[in-house]
Amino acid sequence: MLFRLCTISVLLLVVSICLKAQTNEDLLLEQLMESIANELPEDVDNTELTERWIYYLHHPIDLNATSGKELAELQFLSPLQVASIVDRRKETGSYLSVYELQSIAGLTADLVRLLLPFVQTDPSSEVTQRRLGDYLKDGKYDALFRYSRILEQSKGYTIADPTKSRYLGSADRLLIKYRYQLPQRLQVVVNMKKDAGEQFFTGAQRMGFDFYSGSIALQSQHRWKQIVLGDYTLQFGQGLALWSGLSFGKGALVQHVARLGMGLRPYTSTNEYAFFRGLAATYALRKISITPFVSYKPLSATFADRVDDHNIYSAISKTGLHRTPNEVANRYKLKELVFGANAQFQSNGLTIGVNTFRTQFAGLIQPREYLYNSYSFRGQALTNSSIYYSYAFQNIYAFGELAKSFTGGLAYTSGLISTLSHELSLVLQYRNYQKDYHAFYNQAIAEGSEPVNEKGFYTGLIFQPSKRLLWVAYVDYFKFPWLRYRVDAPSDGQDMFTQLTLTPNKQTKWLFRYRYRNKLENGDLVQQVSSMAQVKRQQLRAEIQFRLSPIFNMRNRAEWVYYKKADQKERGYLVYQDMLYKPMQGHFSGNFRFAYFHTDGYNARIYAFENDVLYASSFPFYSDKGFRYYLNLRYKLKRGIDFWCRYGAFLYPQKETLGSGLDTIEGKHKSEIKAQIRVQF
Amino acid sequence: MLSLNVSAQALSVARYCAMGNTGIALQGLESLSANAAGLAALDQSAVALYYQGHYVANTRTQGLLMAIPTHIGTFGVYLNQYGISGVYVERTVGATYAISFGQRLYTALTLNYHQLRITNYDSKQTYSVDVGLQYRIQDNWWVGAKLANPGYAAYDDALYAVIPVQLSFGTSYRVHQGLLLTGDMERLLYRKKTDVRTGLEYQLASWIYFRGGLGFDEFSQFCGLGLRHRKMTFDLATIIHPQLGFAPQLFLAYAF
Numbered sequence: 001m002l003f004r005l006c007t008i009s010v011l012l013l014v015v016s017i018c019l020k021a022q023t024n025e026d027l028l029l030e031q032l033m034e035s036i037a038n039e040l041p042e043d044v045d046n047t048e049l050t051e052r053w054i055y056y057l058h059h060p061i062d063l064n065a066t067s068g069k070e071l072a073e074l075q076f077l078s079p080l081q082v083a084s085i086v087d088r089r090k091e092t093g094s095y096l097s098v099y100e101l102q103s104i105a106g107l108t109a110d111l112v113r114l115l116l117p118f119v120q121t122d123p124s125s126e127v128t129q130r131r132l133g134d135y136l137k138d139g140k141y142d143a144l145f146r147y148s149r150i151l152e153q154s155k156g157y158t159i160a161d162p163t164k165s166r167y168l169g170s171a172d173r174l175l176i177k178y179r180y181q182l183p184q185r186l187q188v189v190v191n192m193k194k195d196a197g198e199q200f201f202t203g204a205q206r207m208g209f210d211f212y213s214g215s216i217a218l219q220s221q222h223r224w225k226q227i228v229l230g231d232y233t234l235q236f237g238q239g240l241a242l243w244s245g246l247s248f249g250k251g252a253l254v255q256h257v258a259r260l261g262m263g264l265r266p267y268t269s270t271n272e273y274a275f276f277r278g279l280a281a282t283y284a285l286r287k288i289s290i291t292p293f294v295s296y297k298p299l300s301a302t303f304a305d306r307v308d309d310h311n312i313y314s315a316i317s318k319t320g321l322h323r324t325p326n327e328v329a330n331r332y333k334l335k336e337l338v339f340g341a342n343a344q345f346q347s348n349g350l351t352i353g354v355n356t357f358r359t360q361f362a363g364l365i366q367p368r369e370y371l372y373n374s375y376s377f378r379g380q381a382l383t384n385s386s387i388y389y390s391y392a393f394q395n396i397y398a399f400g401e402l403a404k405s406f407t408g409g410l411a412y413t414s415g416l417i418s419t420l421s422h423e424l425s426l427v428l429q430y431r432n433y434q435k436d437y438h439a440f441y442n443q444a445i446a447e448g449s450e451p452v453n454e455k456g457f458y459t460g461l462i463f464q465p466s467k468r469l470l471w472v473a474y475v476d477y478f479k480f481p482w483l484r485y486r487v488d489a490p491s492d493g494q495d496m497f498t499q500l501t502l503t504p505n506k507q508t509k510w511l512f513r514y515r516y517r518n519k520l521e522n523g524d525l526v527q528q529v530s531s532m533a534q535v536k537r538q539q540l541r542a543e544i545q546f547r548l549s550p551i552f553n554m555r556n557r558a559e560w561v562y563y564k565k566a567d568q569k570e571r572g573y574l575v576y577q578d579m580l581y582k583p584m585q586g587h588f589s590g591n592f593r594f595a596y597f598h599t600d601g602y603n604a605r606i607y608a609f610e611n612d613v614l615y616a617s618s619f620p621f622y623s624d625k626g627f628r629y630y631l632n633l634r635y636k637l638k639r640g641i642d643f644w645c646r647y648g649a650f651l652y653p654q655k656e657t658l659g660s661g662l663d664t665i666e667g668k669h670k671s672e673i674k675a676q677i678r679v680q681f
Numbered sequence: 682m683l684s685l686n687v688s689a690q691a692l693s694v695a696r697y698c699a700m701g702n703t704g705i706a707l708q709g710l711e712s713l714s715a716n717a718a719g720l721a722a723l724d725q726s727a728v729a730l731y732y733q734g735h736y737v738a739n740t741r742t743q744g745l746l747m748a749i750p751t752h753i754g755t756f757g758v759y760l761n762q763y764g765i766s767g768v769y770v771e772r773t774v775g776a777t778y779a780i781s782f783g784q785r786l787y788t789a790l791t792l793n794y795h796q797l798r799i800t801n802y803d804s805k806q807t808y809s810v811d812v813g814l815q816y817r818i819q820d821n822w823w824v825g826a827k828l829a830n831p832g833y834a835a836y837d838d839a840l841y842a843v844i845p846v847q848l849s850f851g852t853s854y855r856v857h858q859g860l861l862l863t864g865d866m867e868r869l870l871y872r873k874k875t876d877v878r879t880g881l882e883y884q885l886a887s888w889i890y891f892r893g894g895l896g897f898d899e900f901s902q903f904c905g906l907g908l909r910h911r912k913m914t915f916d917l918a919t920i921i922h923p924q925l926g927f928a929p930q931l932f933l934a935y936a937f
Binding site: 421461496 | 856857859860862881883893895897900902921923
């Protein structure tokens with residue numbers, strides 16, 4: 001025990017130095033977001049994740065009490081890492097200090113540094129007898145208002161001819177969020193959103209905003225763990241059948257091919273598709289929990305025809321955009337009813353669960369009669385069932401799910417993560433999603449945009465020979481047994497990724513990344529029968545982050561892309577300089593980017609994470625030849641009131657018009673302003 | 682054509698094969714099928730039998746390995762037969778002498794006799810030489826090199842059967858007692874073709890090993906399992922080729 005205490009005090013001393021640099025909440029959130037959301041599409045609302053992080057920063061997770069669920073919610077820990085943290089209590093007793101995390105195999109030094117602000121071991125955090133009044137004192141209101149707009153007018157707003165496609169509303173974007181939270185008791189969420197081009201208090205949106213979302217969630221430590229009325233998400237198993245809300249694909253977090261479901265949660269994000277609306281609850285009886293749910297909500301869908309009193313729709317729209325007369329006409333036309341239940345057993349590292357649910361539409365879904373659509377879902381109702389498991393035993397975490405759609409095919413996946421040594425972890429995953437498997441809330445790991453019609457084998461390695469060096473790599477081989485959009489033959493391909501991170505000291509970080517992707521696509525020659533062409537895309541990135549002074553951090557990146565399809569080659573590069581200003585005290589903080597990019601075409605485009613106002617993050621692509629710059633500022637008006645603003649622009653010196661279709665802009669500039677205010681009390 | 686292409690690259694026995702067909706910087710009796718310099722580390726006589734299935738039906742490889750360590754070096758013999766029994770058979774017999782210079786440098790010379798027999802058509806024979814080298818950089822880190830058939834020995838122009846002329850480099854790194862990482866690079870000189878492969882061996886318990894590997898040229902994946910009981914070793918492996926499917930391997934050894 002004496003030895004353990006000595007070790008802890010030494011560790012305390014060492015880590016307290018790095019903690020000083022870590023006190024900055026925003027910097028931490030940005031770091032986390034960038035590490036986790038590398039391949040997310042443009043303009044995804046990351047509220048769900050950011051809010052969860054902020055919540056746990058203010059209510060750190062008790063390492064001695066957690067079952068692992070809260071740790072999993074942080075999203076940046078793999079299931080095996082979560083299991084190791086929880087299991088350690090069984091081996092060596094309660095945590096005396098959070099710094100003991102450093103001795104857990106499979107937790108890299110970087111990860112421990114990220115995790116420390118979210119955890120605690122303080123026994124005073126235990127819930128004691130409290131009165132309702134005490135709880136109400138902990139209640140927190142949070143209101144947020146965001147406005148943004150592209151300053152240059154695009155073609156869609158200038159068309160007056162009512163017979164042509166055009167944007168009906170203004171270019172303003174509005175977002176209002178309201179929260180009330182009693183920790184571990186009650187959460188009330190209201191979101192309102194208007195996208196650019198959507199009408200406001202007129203036309204189809206005469207109720208004001210285009211999208212409203214809200215929920216009331218009651219939480220308890222007793223049998224009824226959670227009851228949500230309103231919008232909610234369900235995440236179970238490996239996402240083959242029932243997964244709504246945010247999910248991540250393949251990326252630098254190699255271990256994340258194992259999904260760790262959060263179960264039932266109130267929906268807090270503003271993405272307009274992947275959620276449920278209705279009533280759901282989780283009832284727990286010892287090791288078994290049951291989550292029945294029912295959801296009824298309107299979807300936007302492309303209307304195709306009306307036959308025998310049935311409306312026929314060719315596709316469900318997931319964008320949430322209702323700007324043009326056509327989009328408005330399809331808005332909320334298809335009613336969807338989903339009902340079912342999940343049952344889950346959890347004990348000693350073993351989780352086994354079953355999902356069964358039915359999805360019914362008030363219309364017929366009939367995708368267009370293309371050959372690649374031959375096995376797509378057609379009909380009015382679908383029943384899904386799946387069984388999943390995960391098991392953590394010593395240094396191995398095994399996981400899998402088997403799902404069946406009625407009628408339709410099977411889909412299954414199975415994999416394992418193993419910490420082979422303190423330095424090396426191995427990740428394996430096999431997946432087989434049949435071409436006729438259907439599920440509307442399927443977000444399993446896949447190469448294709450939809451996890452169907454795919455077989456694949458993924459191998460990943462994480463090697464950390466010292467605290468200063470981290471090497472990750474994965475290789476994914478995949479096959480598409482049936483045709484796909486723009487791929488008129490069964491095809492296969494590879495995705496290989498490697499990344500080396502060097503941290504010579506606390507202030508400096510080097511990162512090198514290489515990714516190679518190879519797929520088949522239809523050739524560009526117009527022929528009676530399409531010929532296939534190999535599409536290879538290689539990406540090389542070098543980045544350095546360093547601290548210039550205690551208040552200035554710098555980040556430089558250079559990235560190259562090489563794209564080749566048959567004889568067509570495109571090259572591109574991007575260089576940027578970021579400067580982050582973050583004083584330890586004072587009201588102002590901010591950051592700035594200046595970038596230059598030059599790509600031969602759209603195929604060699606380069607995606608890059610951009611800092612944004614809180615809760616927003618963007619991953620725009622840089623394509624063609626030009627400059628990109630943005631400035632983010634945050635001003636703390638007073639305690640509980642924060643103000644953000646952002647100006648960002650693309651400048652293409654050699655172009656006269658930008659964009660295409662309704663988004664065409666005359667000129668060389670495309671710039672955007674954003675302002676946000678948050679009030680907490 | 683593809684199958685000929687694959688068969689031209691001689692496969693190592695199951696343990697090395699499971700580790701991505703790497704073994705240029707590994708030691709043991711199995712070295713006879715990769716880089717014979719690794720035989721110099723042997724301290725017990727050993728004998729082994731192996732079987733390898735191929736992607737094409739009825740095509741298989743079987744063989745025998747034997748090595749005897751002496752105070753002047755290790756002597757090894759192998760016998761290998763590849764083909765379709767009674768139709769097309771390639772036989773190779775080889776004798777190896779491996780010696781260590783100090784604790785760090787191992788080297789070996791192998792003489793091979795090759796015989797090719799195609800029923801009702803022709804029969805040819807020839808000789809070739811292989812040289813191998815291994816060097817220990819640190820206690821847990823080895824590098825190796827092998828040059829196979831530098832004399833470009835060949836059967837006959839009339840037969841499309843190749844004795845590979847190849848230059849290979851490899852490395853192996855033992856992370857800890859139970860974990861071994863390998864990487865090989867192989868250049869087929871007569872065909873100007875390079876393959877990079879990598880492998881891993883993990884000892885789960887004293888008697889069981891898991892292995893896996895990747896070959897980047899044709900994107901083959903490899904995996905296998907090894908069991909050890911006293912003086913017996915039993916290895917299983919398979920190659921998973923993206924187009925051609927599975928090629929299972931068996932290996933059974935006894936150390937005296």
